[in-house]
Amino acid sequence: MPTAKPSPMAVPLPPLPPIAGVRIGACAAGIRYVGRTDLVAAEFAPGTHVAGVFTSNKCPGAPVDWCRAALKGGRARALVVNAGNANVFTGRAGAQATRATADAAAALGGYPAKQVFLASTGVIGEVLAHDKITAALPALFGALSADGWADAAHGIMTTDTFAKGATRQALIGETTVTINGIAKGSGMIAPDMATMLCFVATDAKIPQPLLQKLLRRAIAGSFNRITVDSDTSTSDTVLLFATGAAKHRAVPADGGKLLTGFARALTELLHELALQVVRDGEGASKLIRIDVSGAVSGKSARRVAMSIANSPLVKTAIAGEDANWGRIAMAVGKAGEKADRDKLSISIGGVWMARDGAVVAGYDEAPVVAHMRGHEVNIAVDLGLGRGQASVWSCDLTHGYIDINGAYRS
Amino acid sequence: MPTAKPSPMAVPLPPLPPIAGVRIGACAAGIRYVGRTDLVAAEFAPGTHVAGVFTSNKCPGAPVDWCRAALKGGRARALVVNAGNANVFTGRAGAQATRATADAAAALGGYPAKQVFLASTGVIGEVLAHDKITAALPALFGALSADGWADAAHGIMTTDTFAKGATRQALIGETTVTINGIAKGSGMIAPDMATMLCFVATDAKIPQPLLQKLLRRAIAGSFNRITVDSDTSTSDTVLLFATGAAKHRAVPADGGKLLTGFARALTELLHELALQVVRDGEGASKLIRIDVSGAVSGKSARRVAMSIANSPLVKTAIAGEDANWGRIAMAVGKAGEKADRDKLSISIGGVWMARDGAVVAGYDEAPVVAHMRGHEVNIAVDLGLGRGQASVWSCDLTHGYIDINGAYRS
Numbered sequence: 001m002p003t004a005k006p007s008p009m010a011v012p013l014p015p016l017p018p019i020a021g022v023r024i025g026a027c028a029a030g031i032r033y034v035g036r037t038d039l040v041a042a043e044f045a046p047g048t049h050v051a052g053v054f055t056s057n058k059c060p061g062a063p064v065d066w067c068r069a070a071l072k073g074g075r076a077r078a079l080v081v082n083a084g085n086a087n088v089f090t091g092r093a094g095a096q097a098t099r100a101t102a103d104a105a106a107a108l109g110g111y112p113a114k115q116v117f118l119a120s121t122g123v124i125g126e127v128l129a130h131d132k133i134t135a136a137l138p139a140l141f142g143a144l145s146a147d148g149w150a151d152a153a154h155g156i157m158t159t160d161t162f163a164k165g166a167t168r169q170a171l172i173g174e175t176t177v178t179i180n181g182i183a184k185g186s187g188m189i190a191p192d193m194a195t196m197l198c199f200v201a202t203d204a205k206i207p208q209p210l211l212q213k214l215l216r217r218a219i220a221g222s223f224n225r226i227t228v229d230s231d232t233s234t235s236d237t238v239l240l241f242a243t244g245a246a247k248h249r250a251v252p253a254d255g256g257k258l259l260t261g262f263a264r265a266l267t268e269l270l271h272e273l274a275l276q277v278v279r280d281g282e283g284a285s286k287l288i289r290i291d292v293s294g295a296v297s298g299k300s301a302r303r304v305a306m307s308i309a310n311s312p313l314v315k316t317a318i319a320g321e322d323a324n325w326g327r328i329a330m331a332v333g334k335a336g337e338k339a340d341r342d343k344l345s346i347s348i349g350g351v352w353m354a355r356d357g358a359v360v361a362g363y364d365e366a367p368v369v370a371h372m373r374g375h376e377v378n379i380a381v382d383l384g385l386g387r388g389q390a391s392v393w394s395c396d397l398t399h400g401y402i403d404i405n406g407a408y409r410s
Numbered sequence: 411m412p413t414a415k416p417s418p419m420a421v422p423l424p425p426l427p428p429i430a431g432v433r434i435g436a437c438a439a440g441i442r443y444v445g446r447t448d449l450v451a452a453e454f455a456p457g458t459h460v461a462g463v464f465t466s467n468k469c470p471g472a473p474v475d476w477c478r479a480a481l482k483g484g485r486a487r488a489l490v491v492n493a494g495n496a497n498v499f500t501g502r503a504g505a506q507a508t509r510a511t512a513d514a515a516a517a518l519g520g521y522p523a524k525q526v527f528l529a530s531t532g533v534i535g536e537v538l539a540h541d542k543i544t545a546a547l548p549a550l551f552g553a554l555s556a557d558g559w560a561d562a563a564h565g566i567m568t569t570d571t572f573a574k575g576a577t578r579q580a581l582i583g584e585t586t587v588t589i590n591g592i593a594k595g596s597g598m599i600a601p602d603m604a605t606m607l608c609f610v611a612t613d614a615k616i617p618q619p620l621l622q623k624l625l626r627r628a629i630a631g632s633f634n635r636i637t638v639d640s641d642t643s644t645s646d647t648v649l650l651f652a653t654g655a656a657k658h659r660a661v662p663a664d665g666g667k668l669l670t671g672f673a674r675a676l677t678e679l680l681h682e683l684a685l686q687v688v689r690d691g692e693g694a695s696k697l698i699r700i701d702v703s704g705a706v707s708g709k710s711a712r713r714v715a716m717s718i719a720n721s722p723l724v725k726t727a728i729a730g731e732d733a734n735w736g737r738i739a740m741a742v743g744k745a746g747e748k749a750d751r752d753k754l755s756i757s758i759g760g761v762w763m764a765r766d767g768a769v770v771a772g773y774d775e776a777p778v779v780a781h782m783r784g785h786e787v788n789i790a791v792d793l794g795l796g797r798g799q800a801s802v803w804s805c806d807l808t809h810g811y812i813d814i815n816g817a818y819r820s
Binding site for chain 2: 057059086089091093094127187229232233312326327329332333335336337338340342356357359397399402
C-alpha cells in the first residue's frame with residue numbers, strides 16, 4: 001500500500017528532465033485510493049512512434065487487449081493509466097471501459113482513439129468505474145506539463161513503497177537524445193515478456209519496426225531477468241514512445257551503428273527500472289543477485305538462475321540471513337536443466353562454500369555471515385559443464401509478503 | 411520441528427497391523443535431535459521383492475544413489491533410515507557413509523549389503539556421522555518387532571508435526587493381504603517422481619518388475635499430485651517391500667485381473683499418505699483441493715492445477731481467507747497451457763464466482779466466506795475447452811512457513 005514504510009532497499013527518484021514532445025501529469029480521480037493521485041496521463045507530439053511489449057499471461061487485462069490492437073498503427077498521441085483497479089477478467093464491461101476511456105481522451109486532444117494507449121493495475125475482477133476517469137480527464141489534460149514525470153511516477157503506484165524512475169542520455173550521430181522511464185510493480189512479478197507497468201519516452205526519431213525490435217531486446221536483458229514471487233501478472237505492459245523531436249541524423253531502417261549508444265542506454269535504463277521493482281518486492285528486505293556460469297547454454301543458465309530465484313526455501317533462508325547453500329543445490333537440481341552434482345560449485349558473497357559437489361573444508365564463514373546481514377546478497381553458481389551464463393535478480397520472502405497478500409483485497 | 415504444535419489439519423495415526431515377514435522399530439541415535447527417536451530400521455523375510463521411485467532432482471542425496479544401484483537386484487532384506495541429516499551434497503564422504511551403514515546392517519543380518527536400503531532426511535551439505543548409526547544398529551536390530559510401525563512413523567519425522575501412516579487390505583484371489591505405509595514430509599515438497607520418504611510393505615507375493623510398475627502408477631495418482639512449496643527435494647524416496655508371506659494364488663508376470671484390488675488399495679494408501687504430507691505442509695492452516703476440468707488433455711489440466719497450487723498469491727489469499735478468484739485466473743493464465751480467458755469459470759466451495767470470463771453478477775458470497783474459514787478449501791476451475799481433468803492438493807502459505815524456514819538451520 002502507498003502508505004507502507006518504504007522498502008529498506010528503496011532508492012530516491014532521480015530528477016527526470018523534460019522530453020521534447022511529451023507533456024505528462026497525474027491527478028486524484030478517487031478510483032480506489034483516498035488522498036493520493038491515481039490517474040496519470042501523457043500527451044505526445046504528432047508523429048510519435050510507439051513500441052510495446054505485453055504480458056505472456058493467457059488471461060490478459062482489457063487494457064492489454066486494447067494496446068495490442070492499437071499498437072498495429074505504430075503511432076501514439078496519448079497515454080492514460082489508472083491505479084487501483086486492473087480491469088482484468090471483467091468481460092464485456094472491461095472492453096467497454098477501455099473504449100470509453102480512449103474515446104474521451106481522443107475527443108479532448110482531437111486525434112483517433114486508436115492512438116490513445118491505456119494501462120490499469122490493481123484489483124482483478126472488479127468492473128472499472130470508467131466514469132470517474134472520463135470525468136477527471138479534462139482537468140488533467142489541461143494541466144499536463146513537461147515537468148510532470150515525478151508526479152506520474154507516483155500516480156501509477158499500487159503496493160509499491162517508492163516511486164520508480166530512471167533517465168539516460170545517448171548520442172545519435174552528434175545529437176544528444178534523452179530517455180525517461182517510469183515503472184510500478186512490487187508483487188505478481190515474474191515477467192515472461194515484460195513486467196507490470198513501465199512507460200518510457202524519448203525525443204529520438206526512430207522508425208517504428210526498429211523501435212519495437214530495440215524494446216524487445218532491451219527487455220530480454222532487463223525485465224525478463226527479475227522475479228519477486230514467480231507470479232506473472234495479467235497486466236504487464238512496457239510502452240516506449242519516441243516523439244522524434246530531437247534534430248538528429250535520420251536513422252536508417254536497420255538502425256546500423258548509429259543506434260549502438262541508444263540501444264545500450266535503453267537497456268541500462270530498463271535494467272535500472274527492473275532492479276527498482278525488485279528492490280520494492282512485496283515485503284522484501286534483501287535484493288538477491290544470482291550469477292550462474294558453466295551451463296550448457298545461456299538459456300539453460302537463465303532457467304537454473306530462475307529456479308534459485310523463485311525457490312521459497314532459498315528466499316526464506318536469505319530472509320533469515322542463513323547461508324544455506326544446500327537449498328541452492330536443491331534449486332539447481334530441481335530446475336530440470338543439465339547439471340552434474342559432482343561438478344557443482346556455490347558461493348555466497350564471493351566465498352566459495354561448495355566446490356565440485358562437496359562442502360569446502362574450513363571455508364571462512366565470517367565474511368559470509370557479514371555479507372548476509374546486508375541488504376544485497378550475491379549468489380554465484382558454477383555448473384562446470386559449459387560456457388553458458390546468466391544473471392537474474394530476486395528478493396527474499398518474508399513475513400511482510402504474507403501480511404501484504406493475506407489481506408490485500410479486504 | 412518435532413516439538414512444534416501439530417498442524418490444525420493433523421489426523422491421528424491409525425493402528426498399523428503387523429505385516430507377515432516384516433519386523434520394524436526405532437531408537438534414539440543422537441544424530442541431530444535430543445530426546446527423541448531418529449533412527450529407524452526394518453528387516454524383511456528372505457525372498458522379499460522391492461520396488462522404488464526416487465526424486466527427479468539432479469542433485470540427489472547419497473542414499474538415493476545407493477538405493478538406485480541396490481534396486482537393480484530387486485531384493486531387500488533390510489531398511490535403515492535416519493532423520494536430521496539428509497546426507498546430500500556430501501561428496502565422497504556421503505558415499506562412504508552409505509557404504510558403512512549398509513555394511514554394518516548386512517553384517518548384523520548375514521545378507522549382502524546390496525539388499526540393505528537406505529534413506530536420510532534433514533539438513534543438506536553436512537557430513538553424516540555414520541558412526542553414531544553403526545553404533546546404534548546392533549541394539550536396534552535386536553529390538554525389531556512386528557508391532558514397531560508406529561515407532562517407525564515417529565522416528566522418521568523432521569519438521570513434521572504429526573506422524574503419518576496408512577493401512578489397507580486387499581484380496582488377491584481369495585486371500586486377504588495387508589499393506590502398511592509410513593511417510594514423512596512437510597517442506598521441500600513438489601514431488602516430480604515421489605516425495606520425501608515413504609515406506610510401504612505388504613505380505614503379497616508379486617514379481618519385482620510388476621511391483622515396480624504398480625508403484626509407479628500409484629505414485630502418478632498420489633504423490634505426484636501434491637505440492638507444499640514447489641521445491642523438489644533431493645531425497646524423495648518411496649520404497650515398496652513385498653515379503654510374499656501371504657499364501658495367495660501365484661501372480662502371473664503381467665498381474666492380470668488378480669491384482670486389480672491390490673492396485674486400487676495401493677493407490678488409495680499412497681493417496682492417503684500424500685494428503686497427510688500436505689496436511690502437515692510447513693506452517694499450513696488450510697488443505698486446498700484444486701479440480702481442473704475442461705482442459706485440452708489430462709496433462710494440461712494437471713499443469714494448470716499445479717500452477718494454481720504453487721502460486722504464492724493464491725496461497726497467501728487463502729491463508730487470509732480471501733476468496734480472491736482473480737488470482738486464480740492469473741495462475742491459470744501464467745501456466746503456459748492452452749486457455750481462453752472468455753471461457754474460464756471458477757468456483758470456490760462449490761459456488762461459481764466467475765463464468766465465461768467475467769464475475770457472476772450477484773453470486774452468494776456468504777457460503778464462500780464460511781467455506782474459506784474452514785480448514786479445507788475446494789477450488790474448481792473449468793477451462794471450457796476439452797475433456798481433460800485433474801485434481802491436485804496444496805496448502806496455504808502463512809507466517810508459519812517463514813518462521814520455520816527463515817531459521818531452520820541455525
